[in-house]
Amino acid sequence: MINTDEASAATTDALENQFGLADRIVDEAAVANSVQRFREQGITLPTFAQLADPSTFDQAEKVGDADPQGPDARNLWRVHWYNDLQGNRVDVPEHVVLPSTLTGVASPIIVVFGDRFPMITAHKVLAAYSCLAPRVVTGQFDPTVHRAVWPSTGNYARGGIAISKIMASRGVAILPEGMSQERFDWLDTWCANPEEDVIKTHGTESNVKEIYDACNELAKDPGNFILNQFSEFGNHLGHYNVTGRALGHVFETVRDEYGLVGRDLELAAFTSATGSAGTIAAGDRLKEEYGAKIVAVEALECPTMLENGYGEHNIQGIGDKHIPLIHNIANTDVVVGISDKATDELDLTFNTEAGRAYLAQSRGVSQSLVDKLEHFGFSAIANVLAAIKTAKLLNLGENQALITVATDGAALYPSERAKLLERQYGNEFTTTDAAAAVGEHLGAASTDHMIDCTDLDRRRLFNLGYYTWVEQQGTPFDLFEARRSQDFWRGLRRYTGVWDGMIDDFNAQVAAG
Numbered sequence: 001m002i003n004t005d006e007a008s009a010a011t012t013d014a015l016e017n018q019f020g021l022a023d024r025i026v027d028e029a030a031v032a033n034s035v036q037r038f039r040e041q042g043i044t045l046p047t048f049a050q051l052a053d054p055s056t057f058d059q060a061e062k063v064g065d066a067d068p069q070g071p072d073a074r075n076l077w078r079v080h081w082y083n084d085l086q087g088n089r090v091d092v093p094e095h096v097v098l099p100s101t102l103t104g105v106a107s108p109i110i111v112v113f114g115d116r117f118p119m120i121t122a123h124k125v126l127a128a129y130s131c132l133a134p135r136v137v138t139g140q141f142d143p144t145v146h147r148a149v150w151p152s153t154g155n156y157a158r159g160g161i162a163i164s165k166i167m168a169s170r171g172v173a174i175l176p177e178g179m180s181q182e183r184f185d186w187l188d189t190w191c192a193n194p195e196e197d198v199i200k201t202h203g204t205e206s207n208v209k210e211i212y213d214a215c216n217e218l219a220k221d222p223g224n225f226i227l228n229q230f231s232e233f234g235n236h237l238g239h240y241n242v243t244g245r246a247l248g249h250v251f252e253t254v255r256d257e258y259g260l261v262g263r264d265l266e267l268a269a270f271t272s273a274t275g276s277a278g279t280i281a282a283g284d285r286l287k288e289e290y291g292a293k294i295v296a297v298e299a300l301e302c303p304t305m306l307e308n309g310y311g312e313h314n315i316q317g318i319g320d321k322h323i324p325l326i327h328n329i330a331n332t333d334v335v336v337g338i339s340d341k342a343t344d345e346l347d348l349t350f351n352t353e354a355g356r357a358y359l360a361q362s363r364g365v366s367q368s369l370v371d372k373l374e375h376f377g378f379s380a381i382a383n384v385l386a387a388i389k390t391a392k393l394l395n396l397g398e399n400q401a402l403i404t405v406a407t408d409g410a411a412l413y414p415s416e417r418a419k420l421l422e423r424q425y426g427n428e429f430t431t432t433d434a435a436a437a438v439g440e441h442l443g444a445a446s447t448d449h450m451i452d453c454t455d456l457d458r459r460r461l462f463n464l465g466y467y468t469w470v471e472q473q474g475t476p477f478d479l480f481e482a483r484r485s486q487d488f489w490r491g492l493r494r495y496t497g498v499w500d501g502m503i504d505d506f507n508a509q510v511a512a513g
Contacts, residue, residue: 011476014479019233019479020140020227022134022135022138023138023495023498024138026139029142030142031137033145034141034142034144035506035513036513038506038510039513044062045137045506046503048130048238048242048500050077051238052246054080057077059089062074063077066087067087068119071165071166071190075162076166078117079117079129080126080246081093081112081114081117081242083116083117092253093112093113094112095110095111095254096111098111098369102359103387103391104442104445106396107391107396107397108258109401109404110251110402110403111380111383111404111405111406113375114408114409115406115408119159120159121409121411123279123407124156124158124159124408126238127238128150128164129163129238130235130237130238130278131227131238132148132167134499134502135234141225143167143168143169147225148225149171149172149174149215149218149226150164150171150227151175151215152175152229152276153179153275153317153318154175154179154180154183156229156276158187158190160227161191170192171197172197173187173197174211174218175211176200176204176210176211177200177202177203178203179204180316180412180413180416182412182415184198204312204314208320209322212228215228230276230277230325231325231473235281236277236328237281238278240284241285241493243279243282243405244283244284244285244286245285247270247286247403248289251403255401258399263398264399265399265401266399266400266401267402268391268401269292269293269391269394269402270286270293271297271383271386271387271402272294272383273382274296274298274318274320274327275324276324276326277326277328278326279405279407281328283295284328284489287331293390294331296327296329296335296336297335297336297338297382298320298336298337298338299313299318299337300338300339300449301340302321304321305323305451305461305464306337306449306451308460308464316377316379317377317408323468325475327465329458329462330462330486331486333453334393334450334453335450335451337450338382338385338389341441342440342441343379343382344378345420345441346381346437347416347420348417348425348429348437350374350381351374351417352434354429354431354433355431355437356373358438362435363438373410374410374411375406375409376406377407377410379407380408383404383407385442385445386404387404389446389447394452462484465480
């Protein structure tokens with residue numbers, strides 16, 4: 001971690017203002033404005049510790065009868081992994097263990113469901129809260145003055161709109177025009193003025209630079225507050241604390257179940273599509289606590305980490321062509337490229353009558369598992385395929401588990417499914433088509449397009465970020481370089497404790513009115 005007493009003024013300012021690492025009240029007046037507004041709206045904020053372990057608060061008291069899909073401030077207390085589909089709290093995050101009949105590998109692959117999160121049915125609502133809440137309690141964001149701007153390739157923008165709305169703020173979504181229609185339909189419903197507050201940039205999933213350009217233009221207006229998930233360290237810290245703990249809890253639960261049948265189980269790896277590199281921060285925690293390897297996943301059609309390459313793809317939810325500032329890339333163990341051909345065709349297999357029938361009748365996949373496949377969105381399928389490839393690369397066995405997340409579900413992609421069905425299958429997907437897709441993408445999954453990282457590979461990947469962050473976005477060089485050391489990342493963790501104390505103080509002021 002940078003010693004701010006010795007750091008340059010530019011670095012200190014960047015840590016606090018540009019990247020969200022304030023550990024003090026920056027603007028007392030802004031905090032007072034937020035307290036007054038939250039008091040009027042009856043809003044209280046959960047701490048990171050409470051979201052990491054929701055058993056520490058009373059669900060009925062905090063959530064009550066709030067509709068989990070509605071714009072209700074009480075849904076802030078559902079921004080964690082311990083929900084079911086109805087918004088009730090569960091003891092263990094809901095998950096499934098994929099068997100070899102589906103994956104073709106002996107290693108158990110644990111998938112934790114993200115479509116249980118409120119309002120957007122995707123886990124990016126946690127990233128949005130992790131970025132905005134610290135900015136509010138430190139007085140950097142004033143809901144009476146600022147518009148919260150949420151740059152994204154989809155779910156983070158929706159999460160940001162949801163969080164800012166229920167925190168009595170105006171939100172602005174920035175996302176590529178080529179994203180799934182379901183995302184825009186949702187935004188049209190939640191935004192009071194979609195024509196002004198939904199900004200569509202050029203391109204698709206791979207066009208992140210265009211999003212940054214739009215943010216830089218908006219930032220010229222001091223009333224716009226940019227919450228850039230790719231460089232906002234609250235995103236990293238929220239997932240390290242909340243997602244990391246939840247995944248560890250799921251693994252321990254599965255391990256105990258395996259122990260009942262006389263098998264020990266170790267956690268060998270965590271796979272995560274990088275996107276903004278928020279979710280993959282959970283891997284830092286899983287590596288420390290269980291020794292799990294961290295596997296970074298990207299689209300093969302845009303092989304940024306694999307080949308310093310470029311391109312376009314349809315694995316919606318994972319931006320690319322750059323290394324996010326908040327990605328602890330020096331801690332990455334394996335890089336995997338997954339083709340959007342695989343995710344597109346398996347999505348169709350998992351969500352059509354013919355595909356489901358093939359899996360149940362010809363592959364011996366249980367009906368209960370087939371029914372759960374609707375909870376796998378594009379990036380979830382990519383994460384699972386990466387786990388299969390990792391199991392093969394590392395020669396993992398039946399006592400070595402891998403864990404990953406289904407960041408969202410298939411409900412966000414009917415329009416994309418319809419396009420593929422018409423374009424490739426003439427609107428008729430058969431069991432023969434399903435057999436071909438499963439055979440190619442599951443049965444024949446190989447260790448091609450993978451890197452088992454050496455120190456040289458990690459240095460190369462780290463250096464690639466220089467061009468985006470220092471040359472293009474003006475990040476102070478000493479801050480960029482400090483991120484090479486694991487001491488930097490370990491040093492960040494003090495902030496969540498500081499922010500939790502500030503959240504408690506903020507809530508006390510709200511209640512005192």
